[in-house]
Structure formats: structure tokens, C-alpha cells
Amino acid sequence: MNKIRLIILASVLCLSVGTxxxxxxxxxxxxxxxxxxxxxxxxxxxxxxxxxxAGMSSEIKIVIFKDFDYAMTLCNEKALGKGELSLxxxxxxxxxxxxxxxxxxxxxxxxxxxxxxxxxxxxxTAPGGDGNKSSKASGNDNKKTAxxxxxxxxxxxxxxxxxxxxxxxxxxxxxxF
Amino acid sequence: xxxxFRKILLPFSLVVALISGGCGNKPAGETTDNMADTxxxxxxxxxxxxxxxxxxxxxxxxMFSFIKQLGNKAKDDVTQLNSPENLKKYNDNKSKALNxxxxxxxxxxxxxxNHGAEALKYFVNxxxxxxxxxxxxxxxEQTATRISNNISNPDSLANISNDLYFTxxxxxxxxxxxxxxxxxxAGGWVESIYMVTSMEPVYKKDSPVITRVAEQKYTxxxxxxxxxxxxKDADVASVLKQLDNLKAEFDKIxxxxxxxxxxxxxxxxxxxxxxxxxxxTADQYKAIVEKTMAIRKMMTQN
Numbered sequence: 001m002n003k004i005r006l007i008i009l010a011s012v013l014c015l016s017v018g019t020x021x022x023x024x025x026x027x028x029x030x031x032x033x034x035x036x037x038x039x040x041x042x043x044x045x046x047x048x049x050x051x052x053x054a055g056m057s058s059e060i061k062i063v064i065f066k067d068f069d070y071a072m073t074l075c076n077e078k079a080l081g082k083g084e085l086s087l088x089x090x091x092x093x094x095x096x097x098x099x100x101x102x103x104x105x106x107x108x109x110x111x112x113x114x115x116x117x118x119x120x121x122x123x124x125t126a127p128g129g130d131g132n133k134s135s136k137a138s139g140n141d142n143k144k145t146a147x148x149x150x151x152x153x154x155x156x157x158x159x160x161x162x163x164x165x166x167x168x169x170x171x172x173x174x175x176x177f
Numbered sequence: 178x179x180x181x182f183r184k185i186l187l188p189f190s191l192v193v194a195l196i197s198g199g200c201g202n203k204p205a206g207e208t209t210d211n212m213a214d215t216x217x218x219x220x221x222x223x224x225x226x227x228x229x230x231x232x233x234x235x236x237x238x239x240m241f242s243f244i245k246q247l248g249n250k251a252k253d254d255v256t257q258l259n260s261p262e263n264l265k266k267y268n269d270n271k272s273k274a275l276n277x278x279x280x281x282x283x284x285x286x287x288x289x290x291n292h293g294a295e296a297l298k299y300f301v302n303x304x305x306x307x308x309x310x311x312x313x314x315x316x317x318e319q320t321a322t323r324i325s326n327n328i329s330n331p332d333s334l335a336n337i338s339n340d341l342y343f344t345x346x347x348x349x350x351x352x353x354x355x356x357x358x359x360x361x362x363a364g365g366w367v368e369s370i371y372m373v374t375s376m377e378p379v380y381k382k383d384s385p386v387i388t389r390v391a392e393q394k395y396t397x398x399x400x401x402x403x404x405x406x407x408x409k410d411a412d413v414a415s416v417l418k419q420l421d422n423l424k425a426e427f428d429k430i431x432x433x434x435x436x437x438x439x440x441x442x443x444x445x446x447x448x449x450x451x452x453x454x455x456x457x458t459a460d461q462y463k464a465i466v467e468k469t470m471a472i473r474k475m476m477t478q479n
Contacts, residue, residue, distance in 0.1 A: 024351050024447075026347045026350060026351035038306050042242075043339075043343075044235070044239070045233070045235055045236040045238075045239060045339075045342075045343060045346070046233035046235055048231060048233060050229070056227060057227075057228045057229075057230070058228065058229045058230070058231065059228055059229070059230045060231045060232075060233060060398055061230070061231065061232040061233065062233045062353060062399070063233075063234075063395040063396050063399060064448070065243070065389075065392065066392075066454060073431070087235075091437040092395075093432065094437065095438070096437050096438065098437045098438055098439055098448060099336075099439050099448075110446070111446065112439060112445075112446035112447065112448045113445055113446065113447050113448065114448050114449065115447050115448060115449045115457060116394070116433040116435065116437075116448075116449035116454055117392040117395070117433060117454065118437060118449060119395040119398065119399070119431055120437075123228075126442075165303065171238075171246055
């Protein structure tokens with residue numbers, strides 16, 4: 001009887017320790033993605049964070065408005081492995097690919113001016129994995145396979161790590177006199 | 178044997194419990210309530226090959242900031258806001274969540290347009306409704322003090338109000354309360370459209386305010402996408418039905434035309450240059466104004 005109680009208690013403790021190291025990614029982008037606030041950028045509430053596993057993708061549908069400049073910055077926890085995050089932007093209505101960081105030196109930051117209000121889908125893909133790269137835009141040949149090395153903090157979060165997409169905006173400056 | 182186990186396990190359990198409950202490695206200012214901590218286990222990484230889809234909705238504050246930037250003669254009339262006196266009408270979860278969103282938008286409106294004294298009244302109502310719908314930990318007395326101290330400082334007030342909105346949003350999201358969040362967002366969205374259409378109730382060709390309202394066809398689509406995840410909830414489903422009626426009017430508006438591709442001009446990336454903007458007619462705008470008013474009336478019970 002005492003042994004059973006011991007096993008139950010030990011199991012509860014193990015679960016508690018597991019819970020302890022698991023983390024919520026909510027608001028990760030606010031803490032980890034470097035902000036350009038000093039240059040007049042303002043936080044855009046369509047920013048998002050989530051827990052990713054290597055090779056996993058998320059699609060975030062957002063609305064961008066005419067005459068605004070936008071900055072998108074990606075960041076991730078080291079627990080996710082080596083390699084850069086992939087970012088692509090496509091028109092939500094037509095599916096036309098507008099931007100792919102595979103053709104921009106895998107840049108983790110993009111700034112652009114929006115000339116027409118539209119709905120776009122931002123796809124963020126974690127490095128590594130062997131899954132869905134075929135569904136991503138060309139140019140990313142899996143050379144950035146993530147190692148499974150994880151930090152102590154994330155060791156029990158199913159090899160996942162937080163990924164953040166920080167979106168900032170400011171009114172476009174008018175050019176000329 | 179039994180005693181020795183107790184000697185070892187009980188202190189160990191206490192230590193683990195204390196660490197779990199009180200020593201989360203959170204940065205200053207972040208909410209540290211237990212609900213937020215336990216939510217972490219619900220967030221599970223998905224497998225490679227899976228694509229998660231999300232639809233995001235800009236906050237009401239972003240809409241009001243845009244209107245303010247226009248510097249037009251917008252009538253920032255607080256009498257159009259949902260009266261704080263109406264709080265007593267909201268007795269069920271649905272009306273509380275919806276009007277939490279509505280009052281949050283009203284607070285953002287007051288903050289943006291420099292109505293500091295009114296802002297405090299709306300904060301008090303948000304706090305009360307927040308307590309009722311279980312998000313009191315996201316709204317603290319410290320925020321009330323910050324609002325009181327910045328009543329005559331619109332920039333700071335707007336920042337505080339935006340922070341409050343985002344904190345509430347994060348709190349509901351991280352606590353797996355998507356159905357409540359869906360209704361809060363719906364209330365906030367409807368109130369922001371109502372307030373902006375109140376500023377420009379009659380159609381004027383080329384009005385940037387009216388164009389901005391027309392562009393909300395995209396944000397409404399995103400809002401409804403988000404809400405559909407929770408449509409099994411009867412309250413969410415009933416609000417979705419109302420919004421669907423409004424969406425039918427927005428859908429009549431012609432989309433922007435032209436390529437979306439990025440071009441580079443003077444070293445600057447331009448997205449969608451050369452295309453025509455969204456086009457709304459007088460009849461379409463009138464219908465949107467009327468349907469928004471009707472939905473807002475149902476939500477606020479006015």
C-alpha cells in the first residue's frame with residue numbers, strides 16, 4: 001500500500017517538474033524580438049508568438065493598411081535549433097507570393113511601405129525538420145537542418161521553442177515637397 | 178519506512194510546489210497568476226508538416242490612432258460612447274464579455290482623443306466586468322493609478338490603455354479562453370466601427386475616414402475567421418450570425434485591384450504600388466452604418 005502511495009507521489013512530482021519547465025510563448029515577441037521603437041515604430045497588435053517544433057509552419061492572416069510603413073521582425077529561442085526562420089508573405093485573396101526571405105538572404109527583418117490596403121498571409125517556418133518544406137516557397141533547400149540540442153529551460157517542451165513575429169508600423173513619410 | 182518517506186517526500190513536494198507556483202522566470206511587469214502558469218502545458222509544439230492558421234485583428238486603438246492622425250474635424254464626441262451607467266444591464270456572460278470589449282474600445286477612444294476624466298470611468302467598468310468574467314488578474318490597481326496620474330497626458334494614457342488591451346488579450350489567449358476572447362474582440366471591433374461611422378455618418382466621396390471604414394471588410398473577415406474556431410459556443414455563434422449580416426454588406430465593396438508584388442523605389446520596398454484602392458459607394462456605406470448601429474444596439478442593450 002505504501003509502495004503504491006509512493007509511486008503515485010513520485011509520478012505527481014515528475015509531472016510537476018515537467019510542468020515547471022514547460023513555458024508559455026504568449027508575448028514572446030514583445031520580449032525577444034528587437035523593436036525599432038526608437039525610430040518611431042509603433043507596436044502592431046497583429047504580432048504573434050507560438051511554440052514551434054523544428055520544421056513546423058504557421059500562417060498568420062493580417063491586414064496591412066495603405067500609407068503605412070511596416071516592419072516585421074522574427075525571433076526564436078535557441079532551443080529550436082540552428083538556422084534562420086523562413087518568412088513569406090502572400091496576398092490572401094490571390095495567393096500571389098509577395099515576398100520570401102529565401103530570396104533575401106534569409107533576412108529576419110523586413111521593412112516595406114504598403115501602397116494598397118490588403119489582407120496578407122504571413123507564413124513563418126521554423127528551421128530544420130523533414131516535413132513541409134515542399135509546401136514552402138522554393139529556394140530553401142533544408143540546408144539549415146536544426147540540431148536537436150536544446151537548452152535546459154526547454155528540454156522538456158517536446159523539442160520545441162518559442163517563435164515570435166513582431167509587427168510594427170508607422171505612418172509613411174510623404175516624399176518630395 | 179513510511180515515516181522516512183514522509184520525511185523526504187513531503188518537504189520535496191513543498192519545494193516543488195513553491196517553485197511551480199512562485200518562482201516562474203517571468204520578466205517584470207508580466208502577469209504571474211496561476212492560470213497563466215498552468216496554461217503553459219496546453220501550448221504544445223506541433224509536428225513538422227502541420228500548418229497552424231491564425232487570423233489576427235488590429236486593435237480598436239489602431240483605428241482611433243489613424244483617425245486622429247488625419248487631424249480632421251472628427252467629432253470626438255464622448256456622448257456616442259456606451260454610457261458607463263449601462264453596466265448594470267450586463268448580467269450574463271455573453272453581455273459581460275461583449276461589453277468588456279465595447280468599454281475597452283471606449284477607453285481607447287477616450288485615451289486617444291484626450292478625454293482623461295472619462296477614461297477613468299471606463300476603466301472602472303472594465304475592472305468590474307473583468308472581475309466578473311475571470312480576468313481580474315490582468316487588470317490591476319496599478320493600472321488605475323497610472324490612468325489617474327496621466328489623465329491630462331493623452332500619449333501616456335493611450336499607451337496605458339493599449340497595454341491594458343494587449344494584456345487582456347494575452348491573458349485570455351494564454352488561458353485557453355478563446356470563446357471569451359472572441360466576444361471581447363467582437364465587442365471592441367463593433368464599437369470602433371460604430372464610433373468612426375458616428376464621426377462621418379453621411380457618405381462623402383474620397384473621405385479617408387470612410388475609406389478606412391470600407392477597408393474594415395478585411396478585418397471583419399479575420400475577426401469572423403477567429404470566431405469560427407469557437408462557434409460551438411452558443412454565445413459566439415449568435416454574435417457570428419449578427420456579424421455575418423454585416424459582412425454581407427462589406428462583401429459588396431469592390432476590392433483593391435492590381436498586383437501585390439513588392440517593388441523597390443528609391444531604396445524603399447513598396448508593396449502593391451500602382452493598384453487602385455478599395456471602392457465603396459454611398460448606398461454600401463449607408464447600409465454598413467445602419468447595420469453596425471443595429472448590432473451595437475443589441476450588444477449594448479440601448
